Amino acid sequence: MTQMTSFQIAIKPSRRAAGRFVSRVRTALQRALVEEGERRGVNQSKIAEEIGVHRSVISRELNGRQDITLGRVAELASALGREIEFALVSPKARDGQNVPLAKPEAVQVQNIHQFSKPVGPVTRSTEAPVMELTT
């Protein structure tokens, strides 16, 4: 007897977006730390010293056991020798796709930077805001 069942985690779209965005920011910081570590020996201790906190704070923040504020993201980026590019973009509208109308106060930005490794041509995504840490 066939009884194909499937399963989704039922959370609000806004909370789903929040979880994914936080994860992407954290991954960007981790990646920048690893890259700068290979390039010029930067480590969590040096970052902590530059920012003025204990190394364990940086470890908890980078491993997701402590929230990272927007200000701390900027501090970490600065300590890693990186700049931040940030964009809020309107979802790409496609024929036949239901796309929520942008609210009047939505920020319109010209440059779009895909955060994750693109598969094929880089295009606009319907995902939440993207962030990139660049040298």
Added chain:
Amino acid sequence: MATLLELEQRGDVVRFVPSLAWNEYEDRRIFLLPHAKDWIENVLPTLGSTWNIEISPEEQLDTLFYDFCSGKALAVGKRFSKLHPRENGIWELKTADLRVFGWFQPKDCFLVTACNGAEVIKHHKLYRGYCDDAVRLRNNLDLNEPKYVSGDDPNDVVSDCY
């Protein structure tokens, strides 16, 4: 003996459906044993974060499963990894608050046997129990041989792990 699809048709495993954007593909798949699915549906939503962080355990799992299924990197270097080998082909996916146990068969396809709070597992020293339980469930599952992908390097079990 049955294929994974046949097990799904029988209801012996349940397929997880990720919420992907229109331009994303399901590069990897997750299946759950029914009791693991039941725990995620009924218990997980009631849990708060041990670390008192903004993203709840349920939201953490949603993001973890999304990252897994959409083919995102599961590790950055050697020090930041969401995927860890245990023993006997059992693997652990992790978030700040959760541990997810299971095995891979085939590569890029993770079968979840259990999920629980990290603090509970550590406090009650349950790692061994969950791993042994996963092996027992795997042995009892009417799945074609070989039942799991062997190897303890993440590249053995997932593509593009890093």
